[in-house]
Amino acid sequence: MIFPEFVGGVHLPSLIPYIALAGMVGFILTILPGLIWIERVVIALMQDRSGPNRVGPRGLLQSTADVVKLFFKEDMIPQSADIKIYYLAPFLTVMCAFSAGAVLPLQTLTFRLANGDLQTFPLTVGDVNIGVLYILAISSLQVYGIVLAGWSSNNKYSLLGGLRASAQLISYELSMGLAILCVVMFAGTCQLDKIVDAQSGLPFGIPDGHTFIHEIFKGSIFSWFWLGTGIVPVIIYTIAMIAETNRSPFDLPEAESELIAGFHTEYSSMKFAMFFTAEYVSMLIVSGLNAALFWGGSLPPLNVLPFTLIPGFLWFIIKVMGGIFFFTWLRATYPRLRYDALMNLGWKRMLPLGLVWLFLLAVVSLGRGPAKSADNIPEKPVTASQQVQTNPNAVAHR
Amino acid sequence: MITTSHYLVLSAILFTIGVIGVLVKRNPIVIFMCVELMLNAANLSFIALGRHFGQVNGQMYVIFALAVAAAEVSVGLGIIVAIFRSKETINVDEVNLMKS
Amino acid sequence: MATVIAFWVLAILSVVASIAMVVTKNPVRSALALVGTFICVAAFYILLSAQFIAAVQVIVYAGAIMVLFLFVIMLLNLGSPGALRERGSLQPIIATGLGICFLIALLLSGSLLSLPLPAGVRPAEYEPLGTVRAIGINLYDPNQPWLFPFEATSILLLVAVIGAIIMAKRKV
Numbered sequence: 001m002i003f004p005e006f007v008g009g010v011h012l013p014s015l016i017p018y019i020a021l022a023g024m025v026g027f028i029l030t031i032l033p034g035l036i037w038i039e040r041v042v043i044a045l046m047q048d049r050s051g052p053n054r055v056g057p058r059g060l061l062q063s064t065a066d067v068v069k070l071f072f073k074e075d076m077i078p079q080s081a082d083i084k085i086y087y088l089a090p091f092l093t094v095m096c097a098f099s100a101g102a103v104l105p106l107q108t109l110t111f112r113l114a115n116g117d118l119q120t121f122p123l124t125v126g127d128v129n130i131g132v133l134y135i136l137a138i139s140s141l142q143v144y145g146i147v148l149a150g151w152s153s154n155n156k157y158s159l160l161g162g163l164r165a166s167a168q169l170i171s172y173e174l175s176m177g178l179a180i181l182c183v184v185m186f187a188g189t190c191q192l193d194k195i196v197d198a199q200s201g202l203p204f205g206i207p208d209g210h211t212f213i214h215e216i217f218k219g220s221i222f223s224w225f226w227l228g229t230g231i232v233p234v235i236i237y238t239i240a241m242i243a244e245t246n247r248s249p250f251d252l253p254e255a256e257s258e259l260i261a262g263f264h265t266e267y268s269s270m271k272f273a274m275f276f277t278a279e280y281v282s283m284l285i286v287s288g289l290n291a292a293l294f295w296g297g298s299l300p301p302l303n304v305l306p307f308t309l310i311p312g313f314l315w316f317i318i319k320v321m322g323g324i325f326f327f328t329w330l331r332a333t334y335p336r337l338r339y340d341a342l343m344n345l346g347w348k349r350m351l352p353l354g355l356v357w358l359f360l361l362a363v364v365s366l367g368r369g370p371a372k373s374a375d376n377i378p379e380k381p382v383t384a385s386q387q388v389q390t391n392p393n394a395v396a397h398r
Numbered sequence: 399m400i401t402t403s404h405y406l407v408l409s410a411i412l413f414t415i416g417v418i419g420v421l422v423k424r425n426p427i428v429i430f431m432c433v434e435l436m437l438n439a440a441n442l443s444f445i446a447l448g449r450h451f452g453q454v455n456g457q458m459y460v461i462f463a464l465a466v467a468a469a470e471v472s473v474g475l476g477i478i479v480a481i482f483r484s485k486e487t488i489n490v491d492e493v494n495l496m497k498s
Numbered sequence: 499m500a501t502v503i504a505f506w507v508l509a510i511l512s513v514v515a516s517i518a519m520v521v522t523k524n525p526v527r528s529a530l531a532l533v534g535t536f537i538c539v540a541a542f543y544i545l546l547s548a549q550f551i552a553a554v555q556v557i558v559y560a561g562a563i564m565v566l567f568l569f570v571i572m573l574l575n576l577g578s579p580g581a582l583r584e585r586g587s588l589q590p591i592i593a594t595g596l597g598i599c600f601l602i603a604l605l606l607s608g609s610l611l612s613l614p615l616p617a618g619v620r621p622a623e624y625e626p627l628g629t630v631r632a633i634g635i636n637l638y639d640p641n642q643p644w645l646f647p648f649e650a651t652s653i654l655l656l657v658a659v660i661g662a663i664i665m666a667k668r669k670v
Contacts, residue, residue, distance in 0.1 A: 085527070085530070130549045130553045134553060136553070136561075137553050138556075140557050141556065147565070147569075147572075151572055159572060162572065166565050166569045167569065169565075170565055170566075189631075400501060404505065408512070408513070410601060412512065414601040414604070415520060416516070419520040421589070421593035421597070422593045425525055427570060431528055431529065434532065434563065435535060438535070441555075445546050449546050454627050454632060454636045457628060458633075458637065458644050460551050461633070462651055464559070465651045465654065465655060467563065468562065468563060468658070469655055469657070472566070472659065473658050473661045476662040476663075476664075476665030479573070479574070479666050480666065
């Protein structure tokens with residue numbers, strides 16, 4: 001699909017950030033009740049229960065009913081709470097969760113410029129050259145919401161939850177950073193859309209060619225970075241992303257049975273709903289980052305007809321939903337870790353493994369010669385003949 | 399028009415606030431925070447000057463300052479925790495074991 | 499124009515936040531105010547087109563160092579106001595006066611207010627200085643003096659990690 005540069009005097013590429021922003025926020029807000037429903041249904045299936053089945057067909061409206069209930073609940077404030085910080089904490093959490101999504105590349109759009117050349121633009125809110133670092137920075141701010149919520153409630157269980165959260169998030173951010181660094185090293189850029197681009201080549205170092213096999217495997221599931229960086233980084237990232245979002249089996253900051261819900265014990269009504277929203281939004285964001293870094297972002301798994309018919313952003317959403325299913329699956333399967341086991345896993349297993357793997361990959365990429373960095377490619381419009389080779393969607397639509 | 403001087407004056411103001419904080423506060427953790435503020439003010443002027451002269455050196459200095467700050471904080475907070483364990487207080491006016 | 503507005507808004511915000519850090523009695527609020535200042539400083543770095551340093555500033559200062567501060571404050575239970583009484587005497591006034599004298603001396607020292615403009619450097623050339631690529635190339639360039647300090651920093655960090663563990667350990 002090729003879009004014209006101007007429609008009725010409007011410069012389309014400059015509208016991309018607004019379209020991406022509206023699309024992303026709209027999508028997240030509409031999918032949230034669905035996510036909660038999916039999680040409950042999937043867990044019910046796995047645990048051989050019925051799950052939600054009262055409100056609406058197959059319990060579909062259960063989440064809506066829950067939201068309405070939360071709206072009308074009484075807003076309780078603990079007597080000895082530090083009220084300003086108590087109010088600030090849920091806002092901080094939600095804000096950080098949403099703003100991390102600003103750099104996720106949803107799709108690559110191709111525009112025909114006024115002079116006839118083709119140029120690709122990533123469909124993203126902010127196409128910044130520190131994309132990955134931006135997400136790391138924002139997600140490192142997310143701990144404040146949890147810690148401050150735990151502290152300002154003036155409740156010992158909440159405080160314990162906040163303390164656990166701060167230690168856990170710092171510990172697992174290191175492993176997460178190392179896993180991301182492996183990808184950044186291979187892609188040669190921090191810009192997320194260029195990382196996705198870097199996965200659109202041929203797998204296993206197959207030399208370039210134009211046979212049928214080449215066309216199928218170009219940018220296919222085998223050339224994505226989950227395989228390209230040797231599987232270990234994707235495992236480390238996946239474990240770290242579960243710990244970063246405080247999901248089971250790493251849900252120690254909010255362990256129901258030990259800490260009676262931890263940092264949000266004292267929160268009720270809409271403030272509780274905000275924490276809930278933030279948790280699900282950050283699940284979406286880390287799954288999106290996972291999809292973009294390791295699972296080819298908006299690329300179809302095989303470059304053949306039934307797959308290439310689906311537009312890129314739908315592939316991205318499918319991959320994100322796969323991540324959400326994985327979260328749910330783990331929650332239904334594993335018991336919660338003990339606190340010392342959590343710290344041992346983070347510091348004594350994942351961190352050394354990540355460091356060793358990063359070193360190995362550095363040696364490998366040294367052997368491959370200077371990386372063909374995406375940053376090296378000069379920022380100039382691609383000509384029409386080049387475009388056919390680089391964009392899998394364009395091939396399919398001819 | 400924002401010139402480099404604007405950034406330098408701002409950096410001086412932030413640095414001064416840090417200095418006053420170090421002099422006024424009695425809680426070593428807050429004193430530490432004030433030191434961090436002073437470091438940040440210095441970093442800001444490094445980057446502003448680096449851009450002023452069109453050189454990358456200012457940013458290099460800031461990278462090292464960040465690493466040193468991280469090291470300093472981890473050891474410093476370790477010391478504070480150790481003092482609190484042995485003396486049950488961390489008020490800098492009461493921790494005067496070295497004074498005869 | 500946008501950068502001018504951004505500068506003044508951020509300047510006021512950062513100064514207010516840092517004053518709040520010194521004035522407030524509650525260490526947790528001090529830490530929060532300082533986080534605000536750090537984020538303002540990161541925004542200044544972006545205005546100065548040092549994007550990489552801005553991201554690192556948020557990751558290291560706001561994301562790691564200040565979380566460590568908060569962790570210790572909560573661990574030692576110093577969060578409630580009054581856990582540590584500030585000394586009520588003339589000292590704060592004298593300190594503030596001396597601090598303002600220091601600031602005036604800094605401003606009067608000359609070169610702060612009127613910097614010589616470097617010859618032949620145009621704003622357009624400032625742009626690629628702060629990207630990850632530019633920083634990386636300069637940091638690891640053997641012809642520049644940064645490679646050795648970089649390696650030395652890694653040893654410093656290792657020593658700090660070991661030192662912190664030994665300090666915080668209960669019994670050896």
